[in-house]
Amino acid sequence: MGHISSEQLAGRAGVNAAKVRKDLSYLGSHGVRGVGYEVEQLRYEIRLALGLTRARRVAIIGIGNLGRALATYPGFRQDGFRVVGLFDNDPAKMGQTVADLEVESVEDLVAATRDRGVEIGVITTPADAAQEVADALAAAGVRSILNFSSVVIRIPEGVDVRRVDLATEIRVLGYHLHRTES
Amino acid sequence: MGHISSEQLAGRAGVNAAKVRKDLSYLGSHGVRGVGYEVEQLRYEIRLALGLTRARRVAIIGIGNLGRALATYPGFRQDGFRVVGLFDNDPAKMGQTVADLEVESVEDLVAATRDRGVEIGVITTPADAAQEVADALAAAGVRSILNFSSVVIRIPEGVDVRRVDLATEIRVLGYHLHRTES
DNA sequence: ACATGTGAAGCGCTTCACAGCG
């Protein structure tokens, strides 16, 4: 009770047990030989190493279905990511309430993200608006961007961009199907 | 006109030019030295190699905001991925029309995906329903699964699963912020 | 001149295999 082995962790994560041990060893060898890892301590060590003990303020730009999905995603709040702003350029959406927040105009993006100390911007706009939004986020001093749009955005040095391309994900599956047929 | 260099392609994709050339070389060396790649031919070669010339039928299970986002995602249809089924277990959603399709009951999932020759299943359900859905998809003969749920699903040999974890994506950004402060 | 194609080197993640420790 209270302990878990690298083998068990590997099973749950769908990876190799040696990888689990090597990765956890970077936290400082808190496992007990012959026993495993103490779950609560491990949880704490991981949260500490990943920086999940400090809350991060997040803004989402582009309140379509994907933006709404992220705004209401329970996994975010759990790790201390607080959505503090929702922005769109569609007048029909402004004033709508999503996840307890009112949708605001992108015109207010720079000022609002500055005022609220937003550290992470999530771009869920169509492709043609993504670069413009990224520029605004950079201008507002946002250092991290999660880009769900279908284009690669260009950003000043020092801003960290991570792209998730849903079209690519499904294309990979299509490719594997293609590889294994005929 | 009609040609593009590895340098230009690399710029657009945000990668190294040598990588572009090496990757494209696997298609069979259709570039012209001193000139570049003929755009339309390149497009065709890529579509052929990735298997995008054949249409793939897709079912989406879990019609929340994320499911709806994917159902209406323009990038899918463009590459020949046809959404032919939307499933949910919430009676209130059944009969609703999303992207020209009526939402159906998950009870009909196995029969419907078999009948319609679904090859790719997209899981956008909450964590607690994901394994059950995956089992149903596997039972229906679906060979490829795109899993957006927050759990790792266990699947019979021969089924290809690809997981996209939105929580992980934002955690990586949080980690980088953590690394670069104090 | 200019841009491709590619052998070789580089790099980092993954896995192996076993010594070390409880």
Add this chain to the structure above:
DNA sequence: CGCTGTGAAGCGCTTCACATGT
């Protein structure tokens, strides 16, 4: 005896650098 911690090997992707071709 069981499970961790880790040096070393393995592996595949990325980048370099330049020979090759037009």
